[in-house]
Amino acid sequence: MLAKSSGLVLLALVSSTVAKHCTLNDFNATVAGRLQLLTPFSLPCFSNYNGKPVARDNAACATIQANYSDPLMRTNYPNGYMNNQDEMWASDPSDQCLLDSSDPTDPLAFVNTTCRQGNLPSHYLEVQSAKDVIEAFKFSNCSGKKLVIKNSGHDYLTRSSGRDTLSLWTRNLKSMQYSADFAPRDSKNTSRRYQAITVGAGVNFDEVYEFAQTKNVTILGGYSPTVGVSGGWIQNGGHSILSPVYGLGVDRVLEFKIVTPDGVYRTANEFQNRDLFWALRGGGGGTFGVVLESTHHVEPAIRFVAANIKFTSNSTNMLPFMEIVVNNTLKWGQEGWGGHITGNTLVNISPFLSVEEAEVSLASVIAYAKANGGSATIEEFTSWYPFYEKYVKTSSVAVGVTRFPGSRLIPRSIFNTVEGRQNLMDYFAVIQSLGQTPYIPVVGPVLYNYTEGSTSASPAWREAIWELGSGATWDWNATLPTRKQKIQSIQNMTAIIEGITPGSGAYSNEANPFTIDWIEAWWGDNYAKLLRIKKKYDPRGLLSCWKCIGWKESQVADSPFAALL
Numbered sequence: 001m002l003a004k005s006s007g008l009v010l011l012a013l014v015s016s017t018v019a020k021h022c023t024l025n026d027f028n029a030t031v032a033g034r035l036q037l038l039t040p041f042s043l044p045c046f047s048n049y050n051g052k053p054v055a056r057d058n059a060a061c062a063t064i065q066a067n068y069s070d071p072l073m074r075t076n077y078p079n080g081y082m083n084n085q086d087e088m089w090a091s092d093p094s095d096q097c098l099l100d101s102s103d104p105t106d107p108l109a110f111v112n113t114t115c116r117q118g119n120l121p122s123h124y125l126e127v128q129s130a131k132d133v134i135e136a137f138k139f140s141n142c143s144g145k146k147l148v149i150k151n152s153g154h155d156y157l158t159r160s161s162g163r164d165t166l167s168l169w170t171r172n173l174k175s176m177q178y179s180a181d182f183a184p185r186d187s188k189n190t191s192r193r194y195q196a197i198t199v200g201a202g203v204n205f206d207e208v209y210e211f212a213q214t215k216n217v218t219i220l221g222g223y224s225p226t227v228g229v230s231g232g233w234i235q236n237g238g239h240s241i242l243s244p245v246y247g248l249g250v251d252r253v254l255e256f257k258i259v260t261p262d263g264v265y266r267t268a269n270e271f272q273n274r275d276l277f278w279a280l281r282g283g284g285g286g287t288f289g290v291v292l293e294s295t296h297h298v299e300p301a302i303r304f305v306a307a308n309i310k311f312t313s314n315s316t317n318m319l320p321f322m323e324i325v326v327n328n329t330l331k332w333g334q335e336g337w338g339g340h341i342t343g344n345t346l347v348n349i350s351p352f353l354s355v356e357e358a359e360v361s362l363a364s365v366i367a368y369a370k371a372n373g374g375s376a377t378i379e380e381f382t383s384w385y386p387f388y389e390k391y392v393k394t395s396s397v398a399v400g401v402t403r404f405p406g407s408r409l410i411p412r413s414i415f416n417t418v419e420g421r422q423n424l425m426d427y428f429a430v431i432q433s434l435g436q437t438p439y440i441p442v443v444g445p446v447l448y449n450y451t452e453g454s455t456s457a458s459p460a461w462r463e464a465i466w467e468l469g470s471g472a473t474w475d476w477n478a479t480l481p482t483r484k485q486k487i488q489s490i491q492n493m494t495a496i497i498e499g500i501t502p503g504s505g506a507y508s509n510e511a512n513p514f515t516i517d518w519i520e521a522w523w524g525d526n527y528a529k530l531l532r533i534k535k536k537y538d539p540r541g542l543l544s545c546w547k548c549i550g551w552k553e554s555q556v557a558d559s560p561f562a563a564l565l
Contacts, residue, residue: 024123027139031125031132038124038167039117040087040097041079042068046115049097061110068104071399075152075204075226078124078169082153082226084402084476086161088118090483091563098476101400109476119158119560121148121167127201128172133259133290136168140542141263147542149286151228152204156405157513158560159232159286159545168290170231173200175293176208178215182295184255184269196254198295201230206393213385217298218242220252223340223392223441230256230294232285236509237457239443239467242384244338245351246299247448250281250455257293261538279533279549282457282526284508286545288537301383304351305358307337308391309365311374313344313437321372322428322438324365330415333446333465335361341440343432344374347391348442355380402476406490406512407439407469408497409460409504412446423500424468430496431470434489439469456526460505467507468497480563487514487564508547514565518547 028035043049044060067073074080081087089095097115100106127133140147150160151170161167175198182196197219199208206225212218219229220240227233238249246252255269256277266289268277279288311317325341332348339348346365353361358378366376381387397403414420431438444464452462472490474483494512498521506515508522519527527549534549541550546559556562 022139022142024143027135027143030135030139034125034128036078036124036126038079038121040115040120041074041077041081042097042099042110043115045099045110046097046113047111048114050116051114065099065104068099068400069101069398071152071224071226071396074399076171078126078150078167078171079120080153081155081161082399083156084400085119085404085560086153086155086158087120088402089116089163089560090119091480091560093478093480093483096476099400100476101398102475104400117163119161119163121162121165124150124167124169126172127168127170127290127292130257130259130265130292133168133292134263134265136166137259137261137263137542140166140261141540146544148545149231149290149543151202151231152226154224154227155232156403156510157508157546159284159548162545163560170201170228170290170292173202173292174207175200176203176211178211178217178298182254184271184295185267186269186271188271194254194297195300196295197298198255198293199229201228201290201292201294203229205229209385209388212298213383215298216301216383218300218302218384219296219298220246220249224396225393226396229296230291232509234294234296235280235283235285235287235291237282237455237461237507239441239507241338241340241349241441241443242302242351243443243445243448244333244465245336245447247445247450248455248457248461249296250457251445251448251450252297253281253294254297255295256280256291258289258291260289261540261542275533276537278454278456279530281455283523283530283533284545284548287543287548287550288534289543302351303380303382304349304387305353305355305378305380306349306387306391307339307346307358307362308377308379309346309362309369309374311344311369311372315432317372318343318432318437319425319428321365321368323425324368325440326415326421326424328364329442329465330412332361332442333412333444336447337361338442341438341442343428343437347395349381349387402474402478404472404486404490404513405469405510406471406494406497407441407467407510408494408501408506409444409458409464410466410468410501411460411463411504412444412465413463414501415465420500427468427496427500430493436470439471441467441469443467456523456530458505458507458522459524459526460503461507463504467510469510470497471512484564487561490514513546514561515547522547523549
């Protein structure tokens with residue numbers, strides 16, 4: 001039987017069994033010896049680990065080198081993170097275990113070099129059931145060892161890693177179930193039933209997209225195959241290129257099964273644990289508990305048109321292209337277009353237009369691309385999966401690198417004035433001068449009929465039409481001064497875009513991790529209520545992550561970013 005006692009009763013039980021759970025060895029016994037040490041992903045290539053000689057594993061190293069930039073490999077390992085900042089102690093260039101992402105066979109990275117633990121957890125437990133999580137919270141409560149939650153390792157803000165923590169690895173919770181008439185638990189109104197897909201916490205979008213195709217339905221989701229369905233994506237908002245018409249992920253989730261830090265296995269939906277359900281729909285992953293399962297409202301197979309427009313960029317043709325985009329954004333938003341735009345590409349879809357109507361809608365940008373030696377393809381799809389296979393799978397973001405995002409939600413009002421549009425063009429000019437390319441997910445839920453206050457994601461989402469990003473990167477062997485310079489650069493860019501969009505906010509999954517007024521930017525007026533809910537279900541702060549609900553500025557000193565700020 002899963003625990004159904006109140007948090008107070010459970011905490012009393014924990015207090016009476018402190019001796020049983022307060023060492024790693026004793027905790028290991030409660031989970032049948034399944035607690036494991038967590039070592040760095042690239043360790044097999046090294047001959048020294050944390051200052052001690054180790055045997056290099058040439059065969060394992062060769063496999064890692066051959067697949068170093070492959071997200072599909074990393075997603076299936078408990079130590080596989082997509083971004084280097086999750087692994088490294090960013091304040092100390094010597095405290096990491098990385099290969100050269102541009103050439104993983106380069107011996108400079110691993111010969112006569114020590115592999116160090118960096119920011120990785122010290123141990124991990126592969127979660128197989130709610131009981132595992134309940135025991136982990138008992139152990140954390142009495143030992144003081146912090147917990148982190150990891151599925152596939154898509155994380156820009158180090159929330160699924162942490163030095164000397166215990167990682168709860170959920171990747172192998174892979175159940176998927178379709179229901180043509182799902183009713184949230186304790187629903188009294190039997191007429192409120194939904195087409196829905198329920199997934200375990202380890203299911204990634206590549207897997208659920210294929211499953212949905214077999215059921216002839218469409219699930220709203222992310223643009224990367226290995227992003228998890230139930231984790232940080234959905235719990236921080238969850239945008240999709242279908243969001244302009246069908247809403248954010250948090251608008252479509254119907255139910256969560258979750259173990260909260262008070263040790264109780266709960267169902268959260270609009271009929272029970274309603275406060276927790278609200279918090280989980282935007283309050284952030286790794287914060288309120290360990291989600292083991294989530295259920296999502298799905299649509300029948302969606303027919304849409306897709307536009308793939310591109311040209312070769314140079315120093316003179318990016319800004320005129322962006323000016324066409326800026327001047328057409330409001331019109332395109334009303335026509336249902338969602339997608340991604342860079343300085344020389346546009347890949348957008350609309351469920352409202354025919355091929356002929358799409359060609360008229362995008363005539364100006366098509367003409368510009370062709371005048372600059374580019375191409376334009378407008379085609380119709382009768383379901384999501386063929387588009388996903390053609391465009392999404394083939395354009396995955398590089399992994400095995402250090403990449404800090406720096407996005408901001410751009411409200412529709414910016415495009416209503418000459419000044420607002422010019423401010424955006426000035427911003428693009430700055431990006432160009434730095435040798436960067438703008439990145440614009442067109443994902444604002446502009447046509448979705450949202451019920452005000454029904455989710456806890458940033459209220460800025462409801463006015464947004466774009467998420468506009470820049471960001472910063474550094475090489476695997478970047479010095480501390482270089483790292484500091486990169487962080488200052490992203491701070492400067494964030495200040496510019498915040499100045500253009502006063503009163504807006506950001507999507508915390510893809511925001512500048514060093515945002516100064518992060519509470520206002522990421523949650524706004526929702527933060528105070530989220531904090532109360534956090535204290536209700538996690539009174540001892542067993543779950544704590546970088547700028548999550550309840551995080552305090554004093555924690556910077558103990559973070560891997562301390563020397564960078």
